[in-house]
Amino acid sequence: MQVRSAAVIFLAAALCLATGALDPPSSRAQATSATTPDNSWDLSDGDAERGKQTFANNGCGWCHEGGGRQAGRGPQLMNTTRSDVFIATRILNGKPGRMPAFGGSFDEDQIKDLIAFIHAIKPEATQ
Amino acid sequence: MRVSRTSLLATASVAMLALFAGIAPLHADDVTFDRILHAEKNPGDWLTYHGSYQGWHHSALNQINTQNVGQLKVAWMHQPGRATRGVQSMPMAADGVLYYSSSYSKVYALDGATGEVRWAYTPQLDEDLVARQTHSPYNRGMAMGNGNLYIGTVDGRLIALDMKTGTPVWDTKLIDSQKLTVGFTGAPLFVKDKVIIGSQGGEWPGRGPIFGVDAKTGEKKWEFFTVAGTDEAMKTWGNESWRTGGGGGWMPGTYDAETNSVWWGTANPAPLYDWGGADWKTSGARPGDNLYTSSVIALDPDTGKLKFFHQELPHDAWDFDSAVGEFVAIDQGGKKYFVHPNKGGFAFVYDRADASVQNVYKLADNINFVQDIKPNGELVGRRDMAAGAQKGLCPAINGGVSWNSGTYDPDTGLYYKIGNEWCMDLTVQKTTPVTEPQVQLNIAADFTITDPPGGKAYGHLDARDPISGKIAWTVKFPEPPLASLLSTAGGLVFVPDTRGWLHAYDAKDGKELWKANDGNQHNGGIISYEAGGKQYIATVTGGPSLVGEGYAKLFGGPYKTMEKDTGSLVVYSLP
Numbered sequence: 001m002q003v004r005s006a007a008v009i010f011l012a013a014a015l016c017l018a019t020g021a022l023d024p025p026s027s028r029a030q031a032t033s034a035t036t037p038d039n040s041w042d043l044s045d046g047d048a049e050r051g052k053q054t055f056a057n058n059g060c061g062w063c064h065e066g067g068g069r070q071a072g073r074g075p076q077l078m079n080t081t082r083s084d085v086f087i088a089t090r091i092l093n094g095k096p097g098r099m100p101a102f103g104g105s106f107d108e109d110q111i112k113d114l115i116a117f118i119h120a121i122k123p124e125a126t127q
Numbered sequence: 128m129r130v131s132r133t134s135l136l137a138t139a140s141v142a143m144l145a146l147f148a149g150i151a152p153l154h155a156d157d158v159t160f161d162r163i164l165h166a167e168k169n170p171g172d173w174l175t176y177h178g179s180y181q182g183w184h185h186s187a188l189n190q191i192n193t194q195n196v197g198q199l200k201v202a203w204m205h206q207p208g209r210a211t212r213g214v215q216s217m218p219m220a221a222d223g224v225l226y227y228s229s230s231y232s233k234v235y236a237l238d239g240a241t242g243e244v245r246w247a248y249t250p251q252l253d254e255d256l257v258a259r260q261t262h263s264p265y266n267r268g269m270a271m272g273n274g275n276l277y278i279g280t281v282d283g284r285l286i287a288l289d290m291k292t293g294t295p296v297w298d299t300k301l302i303d304s305q306k307l308t309v310g311f312t313g314a315p316l317f318v319k320d321k322v323i324i325g326s327q328g329g330e331w332p333g334r335g336p337i338f339g340v341d342a343k344t345g346e347k348k349w350e351f352f353t354v355a356g357t358d359e360a361m362k363t364w365g366n367e368s369w370r371t372g373g374g375g376g377w378m379p380g381t382y383d384a385e386t387n388s389v390w391w392g393t394a395n396p397a398p399l400y401d402w403g404g405a406d407w408k409t410s411g412a413r414p415g416d417n418l419y420t421s422s423v424i425a426l427d428p429d430t431g432k433l434k435f436f437h438q439e440l441p442h443d444a445w446d447f448d449s450a451v452g453e454f455v456a457i458d459q460g461g462k463k464y465f466v467h468p469n470k471g472g473f474a475f476v477y478d479r480a481d482a483s484v485q486n487v488y489k490l491a492d493n494i495n496f497v498q499d500i501k502p503n504g505e506l507v508g509r510r511d512m513a514a515g516a517q518k519g520l521c522p523a524i525n526g527g528v529s530w531n532s533g534t535y536d537p538d539t540g541l542y543y544k545i546g547n548e549w550c551m552d553l554t555v556q557k558t559t560p561v562t563e564p565q566v567q568l569n570i571a572a573d574f575t576i577t578d579p580p581g582g583k584a585y586g587h588l589d590a591r592d593p594i595s596g597k598i599a600w601t602v603k604f605p606e607p608p609l610a611s612l613l614s615t616a617g618g619l620v621f622v623p624d625t626r627g628w629l630h631a632y633d634a635k636d637g638k639e640l641w642k643a644n645d646g647n648q649h650n651g652g653i654i655s656y657e658a659g660g661k662q663y664i665a666t667v668t669g670g671p672s673l674v675g676e677g678y679a680k681l682f683g684g685p686y687k688t689m690e691k692d693t694g695s696l697v698v699y700s701l702p
Contacts, residue, residue, distance in 0.1 A: 056556045059330060059568020062261070065680075067554065067573040073676040094258055097211035097692050101258040 041108060043084035043115055051117025054110050063099070068121045074099060078121040087115050158221050158271050158290070160319050164384060170616075171657025173220045176268050176314040176379045177532065178654065181456040182465075184534040185614045186655035190662035191701060192617030196631045196641045202663060202700040203242035207233055210694035213669025217268040217314065217611065217652030218696065219276075221290070225656065225665060227696055228266045231257075232280045235696075236293060239658030242698065246293035253282040253304070260308055261568055262327055262673065267378070268314030268652065270322060273342050277322045279311025285324055285340055297345030302326055307333045313452070314379045318389055318428040321348065328353065328375020329394040329448065330568040335374025335420070337391060339431050349431025353393040353419050357433060365414030371569065373397035374420045378452030378530055383465070383479050388425040388434050390465060390482075395448035396420040398571035399524075400555045404513035407442050412558075412571065416441040421448045423467055423475070425482055437482045437504065439469045444511055445496045446524050447471030453532045455542060457593050466535075466593045468544065472527015473500050476594055488596025490589070491527030491546040493579040496520060514555050521550040523576045525674045529609050531651070535593060536614040539634050542593035543620050547607040549584035549681070550577050576681055584681055588612075588622055590637060600637035606682050609675055610649035613664070623649030623666050625675055626685060629699075645697045648689060650675055661700055669694020 055061065055068070065072030080087070088111050094101035106114075158174055166172065166179035170187035178184050191199060207214060207229035218227040223239045231252055236245040257264050263281045270277040275287040275296055283302030288295055301324075304310045309327035316323045321339045328335030335353035340346065353374030355361040361369060373396035380391035396417040403411020421443035424436040439449045447470045455466040456479070463479040472491035475484060484504035498508025510520065526547060533544030553574035578584045586607025590599040602622075610623035614634055622630045625648045631641040647668035655664050671678070671691055678686040 053559070056571070056573075057558050057569075059261070059570045061573035062330075062568050062570055063676075065573070066552075066575045070575055071680045072576065073673070096258065097264070100261050104259055 041088065041112070043088055043112055046109070046112030046114070046116030048113070048116040048120035051113035051115070051120075054106070054114055055117055058102070058105070066124065068118060069124060077118045078123070080118060084115050087118065158274070160272060160317065163272060163317060171220070172222070173218065173654040173656050174271060175219070175317065176217050176270065177381055177453070180382045180384070182381045182454045182532075182535075183456075183537070183614075184532050184611060185536055187616045188655050188657060188662045189616035189618075191615065191619065191655075191664065193619060193633055193640060195701060196617070196619055198701050199631070199641055199643065199664070199699045200702060201643075201645070202698045204698065205235060205237055205242050205244075205696040207235065207694065207696070209233070210669050211692045212265040212671060213648065213650050213692070214667035214694035214696065215265045215267050215651040215670075215672060216667060218654050218665045218667065219269060219271055220654065220656030220658075220665075221271060223658035225658075225698070226269065226271070226276060226290070227667065228269050228278055229694065230266060231264045232266045232278050232286070234269070234276060234278060234288060234293065236290070237696075239656060239663065240661065248288055248293040248295075250280055250284075250286060252280060256282050256304055256308065260310075262309070262312065265312055265672070267312055270315040270317040270379070272317035272322075275342065277315045277317065277324075277342075279313065279315060279324050281310040281312060283310040285311065285315065285322065285338070285345070287322075287342070287345060299340060299345040299347065301338050301340070301347060302336070307331055309333065309375070313377045316379045316382065316389065317342065318382045321428050323389055323428065325353075325376025325379070325391060327377045329373050329377070329446075329450075330397055330399060330570060332370065332372040332397065332569070334369070334372055335376065335394060337376045337426065337431075339428065351426055351431045351433065353422075353424070354396070356419055360418035363416040363418045365409065368413035368415075368417075371397050371413060373417075373569075375450070377450050380452050381454045381456075382428065383456070385463070386425070386434070386480060387427065387429075389428045390423060390425050390454045392449035392451055392467065393420055393422045393424060394450040395443045395446050397569040398558060399446040400512065400553065400570065400572040401442070401444045402512070402514035402555050402557050402571065403444075404511050407444065407511050413442075417443070423449055423477065423482055435482045437475070437477065437484060439473075439475055439504070440471065440506070445471065445520070447496060447522075447526065451528065451530055455533075455535050455593060457535070459594050464594060466542065468528045468533070470526035470528060471496060472522050472546065474544075474596060475504065486594060486596070490544055491522055491548060493521040493548045493550060494527060496522075512555050514557050516552070516554050518552050519550050519577070519580065520553060521579060522547060523549040523551040524574060525549060525576065525677070529607070529674055531609060531611040534612040534614040534620065536620070536634050538616060538618070539590070540592070541590040541599055541634065543588060543590050543612050543614060543634075545608050545612070545622075546587050546589060548579050548586065549607075550579050551575060552577055576677055588620075588632070588637070590620075590634070602632065602637050602639075606678060608649070609672055610666070611652045613653045613655060615655055621653055621664060621666075623653055625649065625670075625678065627668070629666060643699070645695075647693060647695065648675060664699040665696060667694065667696055
């Protein structure tokens with residue numbers, strides 16, 4: 001799977017903002033022509049177990065405490081009301097000073113897996 | 128302006144010598160190694176991160192004192208642009224000019240009396256890389272010497288700027304930050320003809336190098352790996368786990384001229400937490416002691432060769448590293464010591480001749496990652512964790528002390544330092560070894576910061592004998608202050624806190640004599656300097672720092688709504 005450069009992601013994000021769209025670019029291959037971002041990613045297609053490992057391997061718990069169950073440096077992820085599109089966009093682009101951009105690191109499947117993991121987070125006592 | 132008698136005599140002696148020798152008055156481009164080595168002769172300056180190689184964070188100026196500090200007012204301010212994560216640097220001053228750095232390694236030279244901008248410098252950084260970094264884009268300070276200022280960048284460069292003009296003199300790429308995603312956030316140290324700077328490390332692969340660079344040309348002269356930097360050290364990383372790296376030396380150390388040694392504290396190994404448990408010497412993520420991480424090392428500044436060292440936490444399994452750059456030189460009872468705080472909440476007292484441990488004492492009360500550390504440095508009752516849930520590890524990952532510095536007052540003989548009281552629950556997780564990095568923080572745990580047993584998290588300012596650790600007085604804070612401290616010959620200890628207050632205490636008994644709120648949290652440095660015959664106190668503001676970022680959840684209150692990514696330089700004086 002092709003991995004995009006963060007510069008392309010930045011351009012894509014800027015264009016998304018300029019057009020009022022929040023959708024993530026449609027695919028790695030199409031990212032370079034991100035003037036028309038679309039919704040071709042099926043963001044409901046991830047594997048929560050793989051996402052859990054990606055979360056652990058990349059230090060996500062540094063900010064999202066308790067495995068995403070609680071806020072910390074970053075927000076709580078469990079029971080998020082954010083859309084999958086918002087989550088994917090945030091993972092790809094980060095937020096200056098708050099969250100690093102993972103667009104240069106993760107491929108499409110990893111982002112889907114993370115979204116699946118976020119939706120699968122349950123309170124500690126019942127998990 | 129009144130200064131201490133010793134300083135006055137020394138200054139007068141220098142002036143007389145200069146007069147007889149026909150030497151012109153010193154200017155900023157005359158900030159030589161010798162001038163830094165004898166910083167006590169120029170109490171109106173602040174020439175190196177720690178104020179002097181003695182590491183006291185103390186000013187011999189005494190125009191502002193216990194009798195008149197109540198009149199202290201803001202003299203002027205400076206607003207840097209784009210202060211993401213606030214201003215975390217230590218200002219510097221030479222010959223009435225104030226210099227400071229801000230996020231993205233922006234640098235300012237300001238008239239010390241009025242704040243008027245002399246010049247400003249903004250490096251062109253690899254913004255694409257910066258967007259992928261976690262411990263970024265703050266900058267914690269600079270070095271000066273040979274007419275230049277020296278500053279590191281988060282994209283792996285060390286830059287020299289002409290102190291008069293801000294014009295780059297040289298710009299040297301030292302780290303492949305595109306590969307490692309880490310660079311330089313800590314201040315360099317100027318020693319003899321070298322600029323010495325340590326890289327970020329800790330949670331990333333790579334070998335945490337410390338560099339020696341020619342101050343005139345920018346040419347790299349040496350590089351010391353804090354991860355497996357010698358054949359002996361390589362043997363302390365089982366299963367070639369040195370490849371997962373860590374280490375680094377992200378705060379500036381200091382220099383001891385008597386042994387010609389640069390003392391530096393190193394960061395933790397990666398991953399932060401290890402699932403090896405009690406079998407950590409033979410199993411887990413990184414079997415063995417993991418030299419020279421979480422250590423104090425002494426390097427030859429001319430060659431970068433290791434002279435001696437002490438590993439404060441063999442096989443650090445708690446992220447309680449030694450990267451705090453504070454080395455406080457104390458001469459007491461005919462012996463010469465360096466006092467060095469460890470993030471785990473202990474102070475180590477070293478013989479300056481060889482880094483042999485002379486005493487260890489606690490700077491925080493809530494500590495259980497070990498039962499104790501003996502006065503000879505031996506760890507007792509280690510809490511080595513296997514994979515799975517762990518409750519109530521103390522202190523929290525934020526540390527029993529944070530990375531900013533305390534202060535030593537030679538007049539009271541007391542060492543003033545902030546201690547932090549908080550704990551954490553965590554789940555240690557086996558992770559895939561990370562050797563080809565992008566943005567990963569190799570942590571191997573989920574965690575939650577908690578209150579300590581029996582009460583709320585809090586911080587405390589303690590005045591201590593620096594060698595025995597015996598407490599003279601204590602002031603409690605509802606949240607741990609996170610900025611550096613300053614003591615002055617005016618009998619004052621200044622403490623910038625996280626609610627925006629700058630406090631002045633009587634150095635003898637801890638009585639609060641003055642406070643003012645400058646509108647933002649404090650996460651960086653504070654100095655005193657002289658301009659036009661007048662004493663000033665300069666502190667930086669803004670945040671959040673990485674530790675302070677968790678205050679909204681832990682403490683609530685103003686931290687829930689406090690502005691982020693703003694900051695300034697605020698300068699106080701008497702009317």
